[in-house]
Amino acid sequence: MHRRNVTLWKGFRKKRRPVIEDSKYMPLDQFLNLPELLSRVENDYELVDELLHLFQIEFPRFRQMLRAELACQRLVGVEKAAHTLKGMLANLSVETGASVAAKIEAAAHARDIGTLTQELATFDREADGLLDALAVFVAGVR
């Protein structure tokens, strides 16, 4: 199903940047540490491709959950959603994103709304950039 992207991933790995050139978007390797990810999945390119497709579906869902919990002032729910996002991002070697999610989790735990709001803005920027870069990358193979 995702085999068509494998060649592209191999190229991505070699050049440490996406094959797609698009000046409007940051390259994917600005968000994601692919060599580390590949090393952790034992160089299974097909799996990386599949995981990124899954991520495109799952990440917005948990991000929406985080927002909904925050809107309802349920800080325990915010902490849990941020925890899941942190794990998901860390698994894909999205280092900055995982680190910001960790800060949101800690701020929700400490009931520190000020830090929470601030970190959430950073997180949104990171998340939007990552999803855009990923979308461009995936679209490039079509």
Add this chain to the structure above:
Amino acid sequence: MTRILIADDDTVSLRMLQRTLERADFTVISVSNGAEAAEQLCRSNGPRLALLDWEMPELDGPEVCRQVRKLRSLRHVHLVLLSSKGSKDDIVEGLESGADDYLIKPFDAGELKARLHTGLRILRLEDSLLEAREEMHYKATHDSLTLLLNRGAIFEVLGMELVRSRRDRSCTTVALGDLDHFKQINDTYGHPAGDEVLREVGRRMLSSVRPCDFVGRYGGEEFLIVMVHSSASQALKRAEEIRNAICDRPIHTPNGLISISISIGVCSSDSNTLKVEEMLNEVDRALYAAKAAGRNCCRLGSDFDEAKQACLEARSL
């Protein structure tokens, strides 16, 4: 292939784990919430290795560990918490909930597999200890020659059945069989032949009783049969069938075919007041009555004053 359960509400993490473990020859069962994980792990035939995320819907990882430790006690399940909670306090809390190991996300495939192999070594060690314990229990409760229950075990069974029959207001019956002239078999054919006769008699007894009945070696050439839910008359009929099954054809031994016969005494707990010792005394008297009546026959105890008398006479000789 070893079965492993992985539980995580994050599909990306779940898929990554699944592929890594399948590559390492595990059969993977994936679930996305804690309640489902606990349900699978608490089954008697459930997987014995599990990787659990901390934060999950319905039950979190530590709660799954607590439930598994509480509900599944027969065989150990090796539980590994895999979480992005990495503080010392989290690790201590996770391990104290019953987890055997703790890994922090993002996991390294090599470390994960090494830790699971450690878990497998522990499970194998537990299996071999349980196997040794079962073997010791078998040896402690079975007669090594006939493989029937030994004297201590059959007495224990009789005691339990008497308690049960008092509670159920049902009837338990015992039959005590003694091979006729067995000493002559040993003297004539040798002890190896005598041993083979005892083994074959044990086999014939086992195959002629109901699955719910118990057969044990009482001692020497004497066998005790505990028949549950069986009245005196039914038991006497069964005793006759057992006697026929033992006597109807000769036994093959290293020293040739040996014909045997058996005398059987039967005693029933109809009144539900007899204790183990009293039943054994009673059935012993019935057996002596059968011997006194010319052997190769069955006699019922307690109902037959003549039998009691014959028994007393036989003992006084």
